[in-house]
Amino acid sequence: MGLSRRIPCDANRLRAECADLDEDERENARKENNMSAKQNAPSTQSSSKMKPEEYDVVILGGGTGGTVAAWTFAGEDRRVAVIERKYIGGSCPNIACLPSKNVIHSAKVAWYVRKSEEFGIPRRDFTIDMRAVRERKRRMVSGWNNVYLENFKRTGAEFILGSGRFIGPKTVEVTMSHGTKRQLRGTNVIVNTGTHASFEPIRGLADAQPLTHIEALELDQVPEHLLVIGGGYIGSEMAQAFRRFGSKVTLIDRNERLMYREDDDVTETLQSVFEEEGIELVLKGRIKELSGKSGESVRIVVESGDGLTKTLEGSHVLVASGRTPNTQGIGLELAGVELTDRGYIKVNERLETTAPGVWAIGEVAGSPQFTHISVDDFRVVHASITGGKRVTTGRQVPFCLFTDPEFARIGLSEKEAKAQGIAYRLFKIPMEAVMRATTLSETRGFLKALIEVDSDRILGFTAFGVGAAEIMTSVQIARNAGLPYTTLRDTILTHPTLVEGLIPLFSSAATLSEPTGGDKRARPKQKTVSR
Numbered sequence: 428m429g430l431s432r433r434i435p436c437d438a439n440r441l442r443a444e445c446a447d448l449d450e451d452e453r454e455n456a457r458k459e460n461n462m463s464a465k466q467n468a469p470s471t472q473s474s475s476k477m478k479p480e481e482y483d484v485v486i487l488g489g490g491t492g493g494t495v496a497a498w499t500f501a502g503e504d505r506r507v508a509v510i511e512r513k514y515i516g517g518s519c520p521n522i523a524c525l526p527s528k529n530v531i532h533s534a535k536v537a538w539y540v541r542k543s544e545e546f547g548i549p550r551r552d553f554t555i556d557m558r559a560v561r562e563r564k565r566r567m568v569s570g571w572n573n574v575y576l577e578n579f580k581r582t583g584a585e586f587i588l589g590s591g592r593f594i595g596p597k598t599v600e601v602t603m604s605h606g607t608k609r610q611l612r613g614t615n616v617i618v619n620t621g622t623h624a625s626f627e628p629i630r631g632l633a634d635a636q637p638l639t640h641i642e643a644l645e646l647d648q649v650p651e652h653l654l655v656i657g658g659g660y661i662g663s664e665m666a667q668a669f670r671r672f673g674s675k676v677t678l679i680d681r682n683e684r685l686m687y688r689e690d691d692d693v694t695e696t697l698q699s700v701f702e703e704e705g706i707e708l709v710l711k712g713r714i715k716e717l718s719g720k721s722g723e724s725v726r727i728v729v730e731s732g733d734g735l736t737k738t739l740e741g742s743h744v745l746v747a748s749g750r751t752p753n754t755q756g757i758g759l760e761l762a763g764v765e766l767t768d769r770g771y772i773k774v775n776e777r778l779e780t781t782a783p784g785v786w787a788i789g790e791v792a793g794s795p796q797f798t799h800i801s802v803d804d805f806r807v808v809h810a811s812i813t814g815g816k817r818v819t820t821g822r823q824v825p826f827c828l829f830t831d832p833e834f835a836r837i838g839l840s841e842k843e844a845k846a847q848g849i850a851y852r853l854f855k856i857p858m859e860a861v862m863r864a865t866t867l868s869e870t871r872g873f874l875k876a877l878i879e880v881d882s883d884r885i886l887g888f889t890a891f892g893v894g895a896a897e898i899m900t901s902v903q904i905a906r907n908a909g910l911p912y913t914t915l916r917d918t919i920l921t922h923p924t925l926v927e928g929l930i931p932l933f934s935s936a937a938t939l940s941e942p943t944g945g946d947k948r949a950r951p952k953q954k955t956v957s958r
């Protein structure tokens with residue numbers, strides 16, 4: 428198996444200065460602290476003699492929030508620098524959201540081709556060219572890198588490719604290529620260093636050199652049998668994608684259900700989609716040990732829910748069982764920045780750390796692990812620095828699992844409503860009732876909405892179906908505008924669209940939630956209410 432990747436630096440300004448790496452990603456990870464390139468002339472002074480350069484805002488780690496922060500603050504005439512060791516724009520456009528969705532879409536095309544006869548197109552033999560899949564993804568990444576660099580140029584924010592660490596209060600030292608260093612001091616410093624894939628202390632795991640999402644998205648061959656450890660967002664999305672490319676896939680999760688915190692109808696639908704597509708699920712699985720090497724052959728000894736121990740054999744193993752914050756070795760203690768028990772940076776509701784003037788945003792601050800939240804974290808910090816008021820407390824966290832079909836939710840799930848003792852009216856229809864979905868032959872899943880009992884306020888909305896994230900976003904906007912569900916029901920929506928499915932949803936008969944202990948307004952079980 429050949430793994431290779433190029434640092435996303437093909438923008439002209441940086442091309443000559445970035446190492447063109449054609450080597451294993453894990454090797455790259457080891458070298459991260461040494462590898463750097465730069466845009467600006469580095470100082471060759473030794474760090475002890477150096478006088479820090481003064482900035483209004485220094486950003487350590489160029490995640491999405493940090494990148495938007497750099498452009499915004501620079502656009503407000505502040506002197507800003509972002510220190511980023513590897514990825515122009517952080518994880519999202521390089522190794523996470525966008526590349527994974529790009530590859531998932533290639534997998535969807537493969538899935539369409541596999542069932543093309545259903546669409547009246549008799550199937551011919553086909554093969555999957557993972558090199559071409561990877562090239563399409565790389566082109567997209569490269570395109571975004573260029574856009575981002577152009578934004579840095581346009582706004583005047585300085586992008587420094589190098590590895591940074593605090594050497595004192597609000598002061599960061601950057602190590603660039605060939606060991607050259609710079610020191611930067613900010614009136615405000617924002618830490619946005621993100622997280623990395625966790626490796627659980629399982630015997631043999633590290634020696635097996637498992638794939639993380641980074642290497643998996645760079646594969647140039649379809650794994651014969653992919654063993655996926657962890658059935659959260661990353662594990663579920665990747666498991667389905669590789670199954671659709673033709674891998675045999677086994678997904679091991681320690682919980683009884685995939686996405687176990689979600690409502691039962693969500694977890695059941697996800698499970699049936701996976702089983703229908705031939706993904707083997709090992710739930711309540713406790714991995715005892717691993718042997719072999721990913722890319723050659725791997726054996727995993729796992730104890731499953733029934734107490735039985737079995738041995739799974741595969742060609743590759745992918746680890747997607749959690750994230751670890753990038754807080755080690757970056758001198759936080761020298762800056763007075765404390766960590767939580769779980770190793771994330773300790774922040775208040777304005778995302779200020781224990782060191783005044785030092786802020787933390789995104790995953791390293793323990794925020795929900797989504798790009799849109801990293802961006803919102805930036806808004807919170809921006810408000811504090813510019814005299815505004817914005818906090819993280821009680822904010823809305825919409826999300827989507829980009830399996831096919833997608834699962835997206837905003838606001839309360841039924842489980843959450845029940846736990847909080849909130850009564851609700853439930854509207855629910857299968858995707859088969861959405862006309863557009865039937866034109867696509869994509870009728871798996873459902874739409875459901877929780878509506879307040881004594882008003883028409885939308886408490887929560889779940890879409891598990893084709894285009895779920897877009898449908899959910901329409902409901903989110905209506906909800907945020909304080910519109911009652913009846914507005915969605917009574918609006919003239921274009922036919923046939925997926926969002927139009929909100930009309931049959933909200934025109935259906937609602938049921939009332941079961942009474943709960945804390946709910947004084949609860950009504951009798953499953954009483955039907957017509958509109």
Ligand SMILES: Cc1cc2nc3c(=O)[nH]c(=O)nc-3n(C[C@H](O)[C@H](O)[C@H](O)COP(=O)(O)OP(=O)(O)OC[C@H]3O[C@@H](n4cnc5c(N)ncnc54)[C@H](O)[C@@H]3O)c2cc1C
Nearest residue numbers: 488490512517518523524591620621789790796797798801
């Ligand atoms: C496979 C995958 C798929 C995902 N899909 C989605 C999705 O569809 N939607 C969604 O909303 N979220 C998704 N996420 C989560 C999302 O990618 C992150 O929440 C998002 O990128 C925000 O991250 P961040 O701002 O915390 O930091 P990151 O974007 O991770 O950026 C941190 C940056 O800091 C740099 N860095 C770290 N230490 C140093 C140092 N010492 N010096 C210099 N630089 C340093 C790193 O190189 C990195 O570029 C996905 C994640 C993964 C792994």
